[in-house]
Amino acid sequence: MASITIEIQDAQLQKLQQLAQENGISLEDLLRASIDEWLGYPKSEFVQASSYVLKKNAKLYRRLA
Secondary structure (H helix, E strand, O other): OOOOOOOOOHHHHHHHHHHHHHOOOOHHHHHHHHHHHHHHOOHHHHHHHHHHHHHHOHHHHHHHO
């Protein structure tokens, strides 16, 4: 199994620790579950949502370019 290290703000860590405690799981298990959820997220729904956002904001993106 591989491991990674990331830096997060103290406030974020506290919120994650509280969420893990409220759910009766370790912080590591909470993060693993979140990663599993992201990896299992149906790609078609993501593509559909991103297409909607791109179409909705197309004029704004052109002005910002």
